[in-house]
Amino acid sequence: xxxxxxxxxxxxxxxxxxxxxxxxxxxxxxxxxxxxxxxxxxxxxxxxxxxxxxxxxxxxxxxxxxxxxxxxxxxxxxxxxxxxxxxxxxxxxxxxxxxxxxxxxxxxxxxxxxxxxxxxxxxxxxxxxxxxxxxxxxxxxxxxxxxxxxxxxxxxxxxxxxxxx
Amino acid sequence: xxxxxxxxxxxxxxxxxxxxxxxxxxxxxxxxxxxxxxxxxxxxxxxxxxxxxxxxxxxxxxxxxxxxxxxxxxxxxxxxxxxxxxxxxxxxxxxxxxxxxxxxxxxxxxxxxxxxxxxxxxxxxxxxxxxxxxxxxxxxxxxxxxxxxxxxxxxxxxxxxxxxx
DNA sequence: CACGTGTACTTGCTAAAAGCAAGTGCTGCA
DNA sequence: TGCAGCACTTGCTTTTAGCAAGTACACGTG
Numbered sequence: 177x178x179x180x181x182x183x184x185x186x187x188x189x190x191x192x193x194x195x196x197x198x199x200x201x202x203x204x205x206x207x208x209x210x211x212x213x214x215x216x217x218x219x220x221x222x223x224x225x226x227x228x229x230x231x232x233x234x235x236x237x238x239x240x241x242x243x244x245x246x247x248x249x250x251x252x253x254x255x256x257x258x259x260x261x262x263x264x265x266x267x268x269x270x271x272x273x274x275x276x277x278x279x280x281x282x283x284x285x286x287x288x289x290x291x292x293x294x295x296x297x298x299x300x301x302x303x304x305x306x307x308x309x310x311x312x313x314x315x316x317x318x319x320x321x322x323x324x325x326x327x328x329x330x331x332x333x334x335x336x337x338x339x340x341x
Numbered sequence: 342x343x344x345x346x347x348x349x350x351x352x353x354x355x356x357x358x359x360x361x362x363x364x365x366x367x368x369x370x371x372x373x374x375x376x377x378x379x380x381x382x383x384x385x386x387x388x389x390x391x392x393x394x395x396x397x398x399x400x401x402x403x404x405x406x407x408x409x410x411x412x413x414x415x416x417x418x419x420x421x422x423x424x425x426x427x428x429x430x431x432x433x434x435x436x437x438x439x440x441x442x443x444x445x446x447x448x449x450x451x452x453x454x455x456x457x458x459x460x461x462x463x464x465x466x467x468x469x470x471x472x473x474x475x476x477x478x479x480x481x482x483x484x485x486x487x488x489x490x491x492x493x494x495x496x497x498x499x500x501x502x503x504x505x506x
Numbered sequence: 507c508a509c510g511t512g513t514a515c516t517t518g519c520t521a522a523a524a525g526c527a528a529g530t531g532c533t534g535c536a
Numbered sequence: 537t538g539c540a541g542c543a544c545t546t547g548c549t550t551t552t553a554g555c556a557a558g559t560a561c562a563c564g565t566g
Contacts, residue, residue: 277352
């Protein structure tokens, strides 16, 4: 898909070129809070992204340096995506978004305890999630999953670790 | 234009239903930081929004309670838009976005002093801008611009007050 | 070693939204 | 009375999204 050209150097516009659409931030949400990190995981999200749109967003996000693909070079089996530090730096934006929606959406599914903590000690909460994300990242780096069953336990942990939001 | 139905109660998705597109946040930026508040002002923004898209976004944002239209009831002369408190509450999101883009866009047009202050004392900066926005809002409320030239000076002030970003 | 399963896509088609130029209907003002 | 400005709307083309189906590759099982 063609790359849209930037129309200004305004920081808001720059950010919108990266995630100014209906789907990109949902993928980032899945990576950040839901422990989803594969193509089929993203498809499972309840909003129901189309396969072609998902494929497109994933290459864009990789081009933009927001996430990295850890693919088995042969192209086989499950490849995983993970946030880069640039992607992890979107966390404060996501938290502010969650806070805003929790305030204004009467039917919000945001976890109440999470939101309360977000209001009371946002810095601590952000730092905590951030370090979890960094852990997950370097953990994945440590086991480059060349072998099939190797470190399967750590992979399970990674998959199931989910932040309540 | 038809209203898209919500596909989940996830707070991220809720927010994206309000501003998950390429243009909505630019309008909010104009209202928040650039002192633009009329239809033609928004058209003047360098990104160049199309007239039909702008009209559509303005009614959506009004429906969503993010902004209010202060229109001369007759439909004549210039009508102005202003952020509601729900709209003003988007400020922290905008500031985080600006911070992120300033960090990752080498050609960013974000004001360096503004960004430095954003990093050093984000809470104070947010509070300051927020109170400016609230002032502007109640000021506009005080002079419901029924008469032509009445309170023209305050209108000029409102128009020219622009936050550097 | 054929066969089914799972993963990660691509392709083809339709529907919706964006982009663009032009036009409309007000209203103040000269 | 006529012109200019504002806030749109309309009509048309292009782009993007949505959806169902199909493809390619590897692994595991019988």
